[in-house]
Amino acid sequence: MRTIAFNGKFFGAAPTGVHRVAEQLVAATDALIAAHAGGDVDYALVVRDRVNVPRYRNIACIRESRWARRMHRIAWEQCYFPFARRRDFILNLCNLGPLLHRDSATMIHDAQVYSSPDSYSLPFRLWYKFQYFFIGKRHKIIFTVSEFSKRELVRYGIASADKIVVVHNGCDHVFQVRPDETLLAALKLTPERYVLALANTQRHKNIGVLLKAFADPALRDIELVLFGGATRADFESLGHVVPPNARFAGRVSDAQLVGLMQRAGALAFPSLTEGFGLPPLEAMALGCPVIAAPLGALPEVCGDAALYADPFSVPAWRAQILSALDDESARQSLIASGYGQAARFTWQSAARSLVESLRAVTGATR
Known part of the structure; x- marks a missing residue:
């Protein structure tokens, strides 16, 4: 019986x-296998660390030896893992995978090391480009998360179109999270009078346009709440002027993020490029209006359920923020269309696309 081995290096990572x-x-x-038991293929999750892994019903968890755990993660992935699983079909879901193992499939989420090089350090870019060159040529399937990303992978010569399979992300995981609204009180936020955005200084995330928009007197009574690892000092060190109505929530738990999204006036997502863009869909699923830049995969993912603003126009962002928060008719229309758009993206559908593609390439019958 054939085994498909998930590369579980992401468990225990940041x-x-x-x-x-x-x-x-x-x-x-795992849930899909449970619903369609049988067939001639096994699934296994291979991890190298003593990390907490969910209890799966149909996917075996294989923990490597103590010797393997002492190896550097790159050496483990590139040398030990493909040798230990040399008879298996290896599935890599986090951009990179073992180059020596041809019987593999890898999910490459985007081509941003090519399209937005300023967002990454030189060593990071070189390592990813080196990996992508060989993965795209050697591995049997390249999964990606949007039609936009597929075009980008073809454009930059990473893989041919006939080898790439699009598997859209799901967003229904947010319904499994119990919201934690304690940050509203901690940050002194008024429900529906704040806008959420990523605290990320990467150039392609384009948060600078929001900082400029919230400096406008028209938005002085609305808070910009930035969640994530970047701090006020990080933005100021890059020359950004942080307005007084900006709040930094820091790294938040899933429960805290759901709590913030459910009570926000809007989520602002001004990225210059995105391979998918999961936060806008998560926000839509929770009834939070979305304002996005019409670039990358965002129009594909958000459809007609978001307001769009020119990523380089501060007045455009100011106007759309005011519309989402103060125009009740527009707000309710966004919420209703957001629910419908988010419902199209489920993890069950994503897993079905993944498994069907694997079945075709491995010759499994079910």
Whole structure:
């Protein structure tokens, strides 16, 4: 019987959007197997650390030896892991994977090391470009998360279009989280009178346009709440002027983020490029209006359920923020259309696309 081995290096690593997607896909695949038991393929999750892993019903968890755990993560992934699982089909969900193992599939979420190089350090760019060159040529399937990302991967020569399979993210995981609204009191926020955005200094996230917009007197009574790792000092060190109505929530838990989204006036997402853009869909699922830049995969993901603003126009962002918060008719229309748009993106559907593609390439019958 054939085994498909998930590369579980993301368990125990610092939380990122890519890691969240990987965890949800493994869980949804496990549920899908439970609904369609049988077939001639096994699934296994291979981890190298003593980390907490969810209890899966149909995916075996394989923990590597103590010797393997002492290896550097790159050496483990590139040398030990493909050797230890040499008879298996390896599935990598976090952009990179073992180059020596041809019987593999890898999910590359975007091509931003090419399209937005200023957002990454030189060593990071070189390592990812080196990996992408060989992964795109050697691995049997390249998964990605949007039609936009697929076009980008083809454009930059990472893989041919016939090798790339699009698996959209889901957003229904937010319904499994009990909201924690304690940050509203801690930050002295008034429900529906604040706008959420990422605290991220990467150039392509384009948070500077929001800082300028919230310096406008027209928005002086609305708070900009930035969640994530970047601090006020990080933005100021890059030359940004942080307005007095900006609040930094820091890193938040899933429960705190859901609590903030449910009571926000809007989520602002001014990115210059995105491979997918999961926070806007999460916000829509929770009844939070979304204002986004019409770039990257955001129009594909948000459809007609978001307001769009020129990413370089401060007046455009000011106007759309006021519309989302103060125009009750527009606000209710956004909330209703957001629910419908978010409902189209489920992890069950994502897992089904993933498994069907794997079945085709591995020859599994079910």
